[in-house]
Amino acid sequence: MFLIRGILYSLPLWILLAGGSLFRTVAGFRLVAESDALIHVISKRIDRLSPLESKDGVEGEICGLLFEPLLRRDASGTLQPNLITGWSFRSVVTIRCNSEEAAGEAEARIRAGEAPAKEPRPIALERFGTVLTLVFDRVEPGLETPLLEALPQRLLGDFLALKVASDHSIRALISSWIESSGKKEQVSTVDFFGDREASLFISGAADPVVEELRTYLAANPEPKSHLEIVGRRCYSVDRETLIDLRPKVFWHDGVPFSAEDVRFSYDTLAGNSSESPLAQDFDFVHSLEIVSPLRLRFSSTGMPDTMEESWEKLPILPAHLLVGKKGEVVPEAISQYLLSPIGMGPYRLLRRRPDGGIDLAANPAYHRGVPRERLVRYVRVSSLEPILLSLQDGTLDQIEVDSRFAGWIQRNPGIVETLKDIPRFQELVVWNLKRPPFDRAPVRRALAQAINLKSIRLNDPNRYLTASSGVFARDAPFSPVPMTLPDFDPAGAKKLLDEAGFTVNEKVGFRSNSEGAACSFTLAVDATNPGLVTLARSLSRQWAEMSLRVEVEALAPELLYGERLPERKFDAVLLPRELPYGQDQRDIWHSEGSGNLSGLADKEVDTLTQSLCVGRDVEKLRETVERLQNRIAELQPVFFLGDSGRIITLRKGAIDIFPPDAEHPLPLAETTHRVEINRPWWVRHSPQQSPTP
Amino acid sequence: MTRRLLSSLLMTVIRVIFIGIVLGFLVRRITSTPGDLELGSWLTEPWRGVLLNRLIVSGRVLIFALPTILITGYLWGIFGARFRRLHLARLLSLPFSTFACVPGFWFVILVAAYSYFHWQRPGFADELTLESGPNLLVWWHAAVVALPAAAAGVAWQIRAVATHLERTMGRPWVRSLLLEGENDDTIFYRYLLRHKAGSLISLFSGGIPLVLSSLIVLEPAFHLEGIGALLTESIKTSSPSGVLISAIALVSPSILASFFSELFPASS
Numbered sequence: 001m002f003l004i005r006g007i008l009y010s011l012p013l014w015i016l017l018a019g020g021s022l023f024r025t026v027a028g029f030r031l032v033a034e035s036d037a038l039i040h041v042i043s044k045r046i047d048r049l050s051p052l053e054s055k056d057g058v059e060g061e062i063c064g065l066l067f068e069p070l071l072r073r074d075a076s077g078t079l080q081p082n083l084i085t086g087w088s089f090r091s092v093v094t095i096r097c098n099s100e101e102a103a104g105e106a107e108a109r110i111r112a113g114e115a116p117a118k119e120p121r122p123i124a125l126e127r128f129g130t131v132l133t134l135v136f137d138r139v140e141p142g143l144e145t146p147l148l149e150a151l152p153q154r155l156l157g158d159f160l161a162l163k164v165a166s167d168h169s170i171r172a173l174i175s176s177w178i179e180s181s182g183k184k185e186q187v188s189t190v191d192f193f194g195d196r197e198a199s200l201f202i203s204g205a206a207d208p209v210v211e212e213l214r215t216y217l218a219a220n221p222e223p224k225s226h227l228e229i230v231g232r233r234c235y236s237v238d239r240e241t242l243i244d245l246r247p248k249v250f251w252h253d254g255v256p257f258s259a260e261d262v263r264f265s266y267d268t269l270a271g272n273s274s275e276s277p278l279a280q281d282f283d284f285v286h287s288l289e290i291v292s293p294l295r296l297r298f299s300s301t302g303m304p305d306t307m308e309e310s311w312e313k314l315p316i317l318p319a320h321l322l323v324g325k326k327g328e329v330v331p332e333a334i335s336q337y338l339l340s341p342i343g344m345g346p347y348r349l350l351r352r353r354p355d356g357g358i359d360l361a362a363n364p365a366y367h368r369g370v371p372r373e374r375l376v377r378y379v380r381v382s383s384l385e386p387i388l389l390s391l392q393d394g395t396l397d398q399i400e401v402d403s404r405f406a407g408w409i410q411r412n413p414g415i416v417e418t419l420k421d422i423p424r425f426q427e428l429v430v431w432n433l434k435r436p437p438f439d440r441a442p443v444r445r446a447l448a449q450a451i452n453l454k455s456i457r458l459n460d461p462n463r464y465l466t467a468s469s470g471v472f473a474r475d476a477p478f479s480p481v482p483m484t485l486p487d488f489d490p491a492g493a494k495k496l497l498d499e500a501g502f503t504v505n506e507k508v509g510f511r512s513n514s515e516g517a518a519c520s521f522t523l524a525v526d527a528t529n530p531g532l533v534t535l536a537r538s539l540s541r542q543w544a545e546m547s548l549r550v551e552v553e554a555l556a557p558e559l560l561y562g563e564r565l566p567e568r569k570f571d572a573v574l575l576p577r578e579l580p581y582g583q584d585q586r587d588i589w590h591s592e593g594s595g596n597l598s599g600l601a602d603k604e605v606d607t608l609t610q611s612l613c614v615g616r617d618v619e620k621l622r623e624t625v626e627r628l629q630n631r632i633a634e635l636q637p638v639f640f641l642g643d644s645g646r647i648i649t650l651r652k653g654a655i656d657i658f659p660p661d662a663e664h665p666l667p668l669a670e671t672t673h674r675v676e677i678n679r680p681w682w683v684r685h686s687p688q689q690s691p692t693p
Numbered sequence: 694m695t696r697r698l699l700s701s702l703l704m705t706v707i708r709v710i711f712i713g714i715v716l717g718f719l720v721r722r723i724t725s726t727p728g729d730l731e732l733g734s735w736l737t738e739p740w741r742g743v744l745l746n747r748l749i750v751s752g753r754v755l756i757f758a759l760p761t762i763l764i765t766g767y768l769w770g771i772f773g774a775r776f777r778r779l780h781l782a783r784l785l786s787l788p789f790s791t792f793a794c795v796p797g798f799w800f801v802i803l804v805a806a807y808s809y810f811h812w813q814r815p816g817f818a819d820e821l822t823l824e825s826g827p828n829l830l831v832w833w834h835a836a837v838v839a840l841p842a843a844a845a846g847v848a849w850q851i852r853a854v855a856t857h858l859e860r861t862m863g864r865p866w867v868r869s870l871l872l873e874g875e876n877d878d879t880i881f882y883r884y885l886l887r888h889k890a891g892s893l894i895s896l897f898s899g900g901i902p903l904v905l906s907s908l909i910v911l912e913p914a915f916h917l918e919g920i921g922a923l924l925t926e927s928i929k930t931s932s933p934s935g936v937l938i939s940a941i942a943l944v945s946p947s948i949l950a951s952f953f954s955e956l957f958p959a960s961s
Contacts, residue, residue, distance in 0.1 A: 009772045012765040019836055026833040027812055382819055382916075389809070 037375035038655075038684050040398040041387050045356030045380060048338040049349075051315035052269070054578045056424050056646055057462065058378065058400060064676050065360060065376070066343040068249075070262070071312040075677055077475045077581055079308050083249060083257065083316065083344070088242040089139040089303065093122075093147065095132045095156065095235045096189060096201060102155040103130045110134070115150030122147075130157065131189070139239050139303050148235060159188055160206035161199060161230035162213070168223035169195035177216045183209045191236055193286040193299065199236050238286075239303050243311075245294040250365040252348035255320050259290040264319035268329060270310075280587060280594055281310040306613050309582035318342050346371045346680035355380040366680075369660025373683040384408070391415055397654040397684060401461045405649075417652045419668065421675040422474055423466060423643035425576045427458075427535065429523065430638045432570055433599045437502065437519055444636040446496035448486040450546045451539060453642060459534035462647050468640035470629050471589075473579040475674065478621035483629035485640055493546055504547045511547045520549035521571035524564060527554035529576075535641070536574045565597060573597070579643065583621060584613050589632065598637040605631055648675065658683045701955040708948050716940050743923070744938055751908060751919035753831060755946075757839030758846070762900040765789075766850020767893070773851060774858035775881055782855030789848035797841030797907055798914035804837050805915065817916035838915055842907040846900030853896050861889055895957035898950035905943045 042058050049059065051067040072082040097103035107127045109115045120143065122134040136143055148156070164170055171192055178184050186209050188201040202209050210229065217225050249257040268274065270282040284307065288298040304310075321337055324330045341349060346368070347360035357378040362371040381387055384404045390396040392415065399405075399416070409416060431438035431447075438444055458465045469482040497503075502511040502519040511519040525536040533554050540550040555564065564570050575597075577588075586609045587593040591601035593609075608628040615621065632638075656665035659681045668682070773782025792800075805816025818834040861867065862885065870880050886893075908921030916922075920942045927935025 009768055011768055012761075015761060015764065019840075022829065022833055022836060025829055 037377045038373050038398070038682065039390075039396050040376065040378050041381050041390075041396055041400065042357055042378050043380065043382060043400050043402060046352070046358045046378060049341045050338050051317070051341070051343065056644075060424075060646075061676075061679060062358060062360070062378065064345070064679060065347040066252075066341055066345045066349060067315065068344040069312060070314060070316060071308060073312075073581060075475075075674070077473065077477045077479075079312060081246075083246050084243055084311060085246045086244045088137070088244070090123075090240040090242065091136040091139050091143050092238040092240050092299075093134045093136065093144045093235055094191070094238070095134070095148070095151075096159060097130045097132065097155055097234070098157050100130055103127055103132055106132055106151050106155045109151060110147070116146035117150045118146055135240075144235055144237055157188070157201075157203070157234040158232065159201035159203055159234055160210070161201055161233045161236070162210065163197065163199055163228040163230050164213075164217070164225055165197045165228070166223045166225040167196065170198060170223055170225050171195050173217075173220055173223065173225070174198050174200075177213060181209075181212060181216075183212060191238075193238065196283075197286065199230070201234075201236075239300045241298050241300070241303070241307075242291065243296045243298070245296070246367060247294055248365075249344055249367045251318050251320075251344055252342045252363060253318075253321075254365075255318070256293075257316075257344055258293045259296045260293075261316055261319045262296055262314075263288055263290055264323060265314055265317045268317065268322075270314055277587070277594060278313060281313055281584070284310075304584075304613060305616055306582060306584040309584060312582070316344070347376060350375075353377075353379065368680075371680050371683075372658050372660070388412075391651055394651065394654075396651060398648065398650050401647075401649050403461055406461065415652060416649050419648040419650060419675065420464060421646040421648060423645035424473070424579055425644045426468060426471075426579050427465065427532070427574070427576050427641040427644055428468075428638045429539070429641065430573050430575060430597045431636075432568060432572065432597075433601075433637060434568070435521075435571055436517075437500070438521075438572070440500055441635060442496045442500050443502070443519075444639070445486055446493040446500070446546075447543065447548075448636055448639045449489045449493035449496070450548075451542050451639070451641075452488040454488070455542075456535060456538050456641065458531045458644060460531040462649070463531070463644050464647055465642040465644050468643050470625070471580075471585065471632060472625060473581045474643070476581045478583070478618050478625055480622045480626040480629065483626075483633045485633055486636070490546065497546065497548075509547060510549045518549060520551070522551045522553045524553045524555055524560060524570045524573040526557050526560055526575075528557055532574055532576070539574070539641075568597065568599065574641075576644070585609050585628070586613065589628070589637075600635065600637040602631070602635060605635070646675070653685055655682050656685045657681050697956055701952050704955060705948055705952045708951065712944050712948070716937065716944075719936060719940070744920075744942065747918060747920045747923045747939070748942060750831075750835075750917060751912070751921065751942075753835035754839045754842065754908065754912075754917075754919060755904065757832075757836050758843040758904045759901065761839065761843045762846040762850050762904065763897060765847045766900065767854055770851045770854025771858065771886070773855040774862070775878075777855070777859050777862065782851055782859075786848045786851040786855075789844045789851070792841070793845035793848055795841070797844075797911045800841045801837055801911055801915035819916040819918065834915065834917055838908070838911045838917055838919075839904075842904045842911055843900075845907070846903045849903065850896070850900050853899060854893060857893065857896065858885060858889065861885060891957045895954045898947070898954035901950045902947040905947060908943070 040058070044058075046059065046062065049063055049066060051063065053063075054060070055063060068083060070083045071079045074080045095106070097106055104127070106115070107125065110122065110125055110132075113121070120136050120138055123137045124135040126133045134147070164174060174190060174192075178187055178190065181187070186202050186204050186206070188203045189199075190201075191199045193199070200213075210227075214227055217227055243259075243262070245257070245259060245262065251257060266282070266285075266288050269276050270278040270285075271288075284300045284302060284304050286299045288296060291297050318337070321342060322329055322333045324333075340352075344363075344366075346363055346366045348363045350359040350361040352358055357380040359378070360376040362374045364370050384402070387396065387399055387405075388408060391399070401409075431444055433439055453467065456465070467482075468485060470479060471483070472479045497511060497519070501513045503513075504510070505512045505516075505518075508518070513519070523536050523540060525532050527533065533552070536552045536554075540552050543550045560573070565573065587595040589600060589605050590596060590609045591606050605628065608624055608631065612621065612624050612628065650668070653667070655668045657668055657678045658665035659678075665683060665685075667685075668678075769785045770782060773785050775781075808816030818837075858881075862881075867880060867885065870884060871877075875884075905921075908919060909924055910921070911917075912919040912921035913925045920939050923935055924939035924943065927933075927939055
């Protein structure tokens with residue numbers, strides 16, 4: 001009994017002993033146990049990772065490591081083959097002959113080399129009834145002319161060619177008209193180019209048929225279609241492009257990348273039936289079909305010079321993961337995919353860490369070579385002290401800094417170094433030109449002149465803001481000299497506002513016009529972006545000094561991007577915009593562009609954006625870009641606050657660049673390109689690998 | 694028994710009404726968005742997830758703190774009462790009382806500082822994640838918070854148990870047993886403890902409010918994302934839903950414990 005009592009009474013001491021044992025065990029734990037990984041300390045949880053969104057910062061960096069683009073920009077900003085290795089262009093000429101005998105004779109003449117009399121000659125020929133189909137291995141205007149001239153006119157059919165085009169599918173509409181038409185015998189052929197364009201060849205007396213079709217289309221205003229009489233002709237020319245994909249490329253789960261993935265991505269994100277903004281970039285594509293696992297073919301009536309840019313924008317999704325058994329997209333699979341993305345990039349997702357970070361492992365099947373740094377850990381740590389300790393220990397390589405870090409860095413110089421990436425985003429205030437007072441250019445200029453851009457800062461120590469250089473990425477091949485924007489000139493701004501009729505009303509202290517309407521507006525901003533909200537408030541304060549009443553409206557992203565911007569229900573909105581590399585800027589600046597948020601409608605800008613899409617001569621493009629930028633700077637449809645880039649903070653000397661084909665690593669400081677170009681080849685500095693000086 | 698049950702229920706209802714009035718007043722004071730107070734808003738998926746995670750974290754602390762209070766308090770209370778002439782109960786509770794005088798948040802910050810200087814790694818609960826193996830770290834964090842949280846409760850429990858037993862030792866029936874020739878040891882273990890077992894059990898609820906209330910200070914100080922930290926965060930961010938669900942989660946165990954303790958015979 002004594003023993004039992006002794007044990008019972010000493011039980012609290014045993015508990016204490018167990019606590020001591022726990023203390024000894026946890027004493028051995030370290031922030032970073034691995035020495036074979038590149039450690040990047042982050043401060044925020046990594047949420048969904050999507051190849052569909054353009055992001056900067058840590059998430060953008062991770063997406064760049066996970067996902068692989070179809071085409072890649074090199075250090076000079078020029079597009080280079082990547083997953084797409086090459087293009088073959090072909091023209092398909094379809095000739096409708098008078099009769100089957102005439103078609104036979106024409107075929108014989110072509111095969112005998114009589115037609116066309118000179119190059120180019122067709123590489124393939126097929127006859128079906130009265131129709132001859134010829135394939136040429138090139139795309140050039142007037143390609144069919146020598147062929148048609150060499151064939152006797154008596155062999156060729158006599159048709160009136162009509163073209164019906166629409167912004168939406170007209171396939172069903174045209175088909176139903178032909179079925180119901182009393183003159184359908186006269187409709188010799190209908191060729192559909194995609195869903196939105198059709199060519200009809202009418203034989204005999206064509207006028208009644210045209211009238212009937214016109215009446216039919218007028219009676220069916222949806223979809224809004226346009227009928228064009230092309231003229232008397234017997235042929236049609238279709239452009240075909242063959243896309244060759246890189247072989248031996250694998251998704252991170254080991255499934256080979258194939259044409260099926262490209263077609264699925266196109267159908268989902270950019271196809272005729274897609275409502276995605278990307279669809280506008282692919283409006284030249286009529287149809288896309290798979291020729292072989294590594295080859296696709298798409299047809300188009302024209303071949304825009306910006307075709308490669310369009311394909312560059314298409315993110316590639318894994319069809320094998322997202323398509324259900326019946327060929328439909330599975331929404332649950334998409335949600336799962338965004339949480340555990342599978343890409344083809346240099347690194348694959350190893351796991352999501354319990355702290356909200358992420359672990360990436362080198363992709364052993366990466367087609368550009370296996371990254372030498374096998375493991376990259378994005379570790380989430382919220383306190384400053386452990387970061388500082390680990391930096392001093394050399395167990396951390398890269399950090400996302402916060403405001404507390406600035407003081408420490410001044411007291412401990414030489415421990416970290418910073419790297420400024422080239423600005424990838426542009427912060428701008430978009431004016432709604434349909435609403436007063438923004439419908440007046442002097443007012444917009446006054447608002448720009450009222451802001452001292454040197455005094456505004458981004459509320460993010462990991463980003464910097466610099467003066468806007470233009471409407472394109474700084475390292476775009478045709479980026480010209482920086483555009484001239486209004487300088488800070490408060491006196492000039494006041495004068496412009498006074499001249500515009502907005503004088504200071506002494507009673508209320510704000511500017512108003514002669515009718516008493518106050519010069520006030522709301523500045524909408526994404527509430528989830530604290531940096532932009534701070535920026536908006538800073539702008540509001542400076543405008544208030546000009547006696548302007550500006551209310552900052554911090555809105556939820558769903559409301560701002562889902563409702564206000566598409567319906568243009570705003571006075572002014574502060575937005576970040578990714579600086580583009582592509583020539584085609586119609587979406588943003590053209591009066592009919594879907595992304596033209598300001599509602600700018602200027603003939604000169606429309607002409608310049610149109611002409612920018614044509615040609616590849618860099619010098620000519622540069623001239624056009626300069627004129628476009630000057631015109632935009634003059635009109636001020638948006639107020640350019642500046643270009644923002646990422647500041648990367650690294651432990652000093654921690655990172656080298658070591659591409660797979662290099663013999664020795666290079667210090668990171670010696671590279672001057674965009675960070676994303678060399679990011680897959682970052683390795684932790686190792687004295688053994690570095691060349692001796 | 695029925696009367697005791699009814700009186701327990703009545704007391705519980707009175708407590709709930711009182712707490713409801715206090716909470717309602719508190720929430721109204723910080724309410725900025727009336728819609729946030731709707732019942733549905735606390736039961737939505739995000740809140741349920743948050744609440745569950747926070748309850749798990751605080752639950753680990755309670756797994757350490759409550760058994761420590763009950764085991765140490767009862768065993769050493771009885772031990773102290775047995776050797777009442779040596780004032781053992783006071784001596785045993787003294788270290789805990791002294792420790793309870795040190796503000797708990799100082800203790801957890803000292804542990805963090807110790808971890809920082811001696812282990813060369815972060816000290817607070819949200820700074821280190823175990824890469825592999827059993828996650829002993831979360832139990833360490835729970836233990837660090839549980840220790841100061843349990844100190845006052847242990848001291849109180851030892852004194853309460855010992856005082857209750859010591860008072861009974863002066864009763865006439867105990868003296869008569871002594872006069873009958875029973876020795877002290879037999880009287881204490883055979884008669885006193887058996888006779889007073891019910892009323893001793895009714896003392897178990899005293900330490901629970903002490904632990905739960907200390908979580909409100911200790912968890913934020915140690916960066917432990919528990920239910921106490923949720924309350925302080927909700928107050929800071931003026932979130933009535935957060936205040937309400939965290940306060941209810943903190944108060945409910947105390948009410949339940951009081952209800953059950955009142956089912957036993959009164960301790961006085």
